[in-house]
Amino acid sequence: MNSALMILFLAVLSLALITLQSTVLSPGGGHIYPDLNLIFIVFLAIYSEVRGSLLIAAGNGYLMDVLSGNLPGTFTLSRLSAYILVKSSSSHVYLKKYLVQGLVIFGSTVFTWLFIMTIIVIRGEPGLRLPLGEILLRGVVNTAVGVPLFWAAGKAYARLQR
Amino acid sequence: MGFLKRRTIFIVIVLLLIAIQLFSLDLEKREKQTPAARFVLTLTYYPQKFVSSVAGVMSGTWNDYIHLVNLREENVRLKEEISRLRREKFELSEAGIQNTRLRKLLEFREESSYPAVPANVIGASPSILRSQVIIVDKGTRDGVTEGMPVASFDGVVGRILLAGDRSSEVLLITDPVSAVDAYIHRTRARGIVQGTGAGCEMDYIEKKSDVSEGDKVISSGKDGFFPKGVVIGTVTGIGSKGSFINAKISPHVHLNSLEEVLIIQKPVNSLVLNE
Known part of the structure; x- marks a missing residue:
């Protein structure tokens, strides 16, 4: 698949994931669902060699910002940072082992939430706090769902990139 | 941290500083x-509308049929009959419930002194950070x-937080920035x-x-x-906050199970003192 088609495919996939997250997997009502969009961004950072996946990651974060009651830049920049950190570490650490991927998903979840909480604490926004215990729990849920998804998606993606 | 380059850490810190600046825009500016x-x-309007419709149908199908799957063969005819009756009953009861809801909504709309647009809930916030946001299928x-x-x-x-062409975001009264x-x-x-x-x-x-x-x-x-x-x-509880009374309020509307709402077409900031 050529890179233009791959970018289009990833953009459509990003839209599909945000749709799922804002309908059947919406966290309102106290449910803890996996954050498919964050898992997708970590996946892009590990597997995608297509130029433009950084823009897909930022675009996905922007969709999250708008659909989460218009929090300007919060998800765009936190997820972009997570993408950059994972991408940058991929030249020093072998990220295609499942154990490492699990750690990366968990670490990315904790990192993005700490990034967001730092902003919120500095700006003193009332009500938008997430306890550390819940952040860790979300990290565990994302890891438990993300690793099997990576296994399946990694195989499919390798075929698509050929 | 040896696997991270200094340049990467610098970029992340710059992004964090930009995010802090963007977040410091007050709500009024954010709403522009x-x-x-x-x-x-x-x-996202069409995918959300499609998924919420399919989810509704699948949920109905699940309730009606899934528990019949493992029944024995000799009971098939009887079960089909039960299934058909259940489906009819479910449809009738759903229609009845929807009818009641829509009738009440219509009465509310007629009582309102402003024109109102009925809307269906098609989605909600994808993030736990601000989960008190829903998406409805009416826009500009x-x-x-x-x-x-x-x-x-x-x-x-x-109230409407963001109005798109065909859909809008609603900030629920339970959101911390709602007043x-x-x-x-x-x-x-x-x-x-x-x-x-x-x-x-x-x-x-x-x-x-x-x-x-108990006060309304x-x-x-x-x-x-x-x-x-x-x-x-x-009012479900009373306490004090500084020199004021603070009362816990249980909202009348079940905000987690909303299906239809009315958007009241009241111009913002008008008739404030005359009402």
Whole structure:
């Protein structure tokens, strides 16, 4: 698949994931669902060699910002940072082992939430706090769902990139 | 941290500083929507509408059929009959419930002194950070604009945060940034109903005011958003905050199971003192 088609495919996939997250997997009502969009961004950072996946990651974060009651830049920049950190570490650490991927998903979840909480604490926004215990729990849920998804998606993606 | 380059850490810190600056925009500025934000709502409208419809059908199918799957062969005919009757009953009961809801919504709409647009809930916030946001299938094409109040036949739901072409985001009254000027119905004691995430609280009620558990809380109409006299909820607990009374409010509307709402086409910041 050529890179233009791959970018289009990833953009459509990003839209599909945000749709799922804002309908059947919406966290309102106290449910803890996996954050498919964050898992997708970590996946892009590990597997995608297509130029433009950084823009897909930022675009996905922007969709999250708008659909989460218009929090300007919060998800765009936190997820972009997570993408950059994972991408940058991929030249020093072998990220295609499942154990490492699990750690990366968990670490990315904790990192993005700490990034967001730092902003919120500095700006003193009332009500938008997430306890550390819940952040860790979300990290565990994302890891438990993300690793099997990576296994399946990694195989499919390798075929698509050929 | 040896696997991270200095340049990467520098970029992340710069991104964090930019994010802090963007977040410091006050809510009023945040609500000046960009064409890009509107485009996002339009882009996600059809997928959300499709998924919410399919999810509704699948949920109905699950309830009706899934527990029949493992029954024995000799009971198939009987079960098909039961299934058919159940489906009819389910459809009738669903139609009945929807009919009641829509009739109440229609009555509410007729009682309202402003024109109102009925809308279906097609989605919600994808993030736990601000989960008190829902998405409805009406937008600027239907005359919806930012700031318009949203209600159901049970009472206040929230207000339009962002209006796209075909869909809009509604900030629920339980969101921490939501605030509604309100009265205690029985005594006319005034205060501000603010969201707490899980529910609401009424703050800034004067100490000498008469407030009791079970009192109904209604909108005062003085905040420029909500029309006067719409039910918000019931007082479930009373405490004090500084030199004011603080009351816990249980919203009348079940905000987690909303299916239809009414968007009241009240111009924002008008008729504030005359209502």
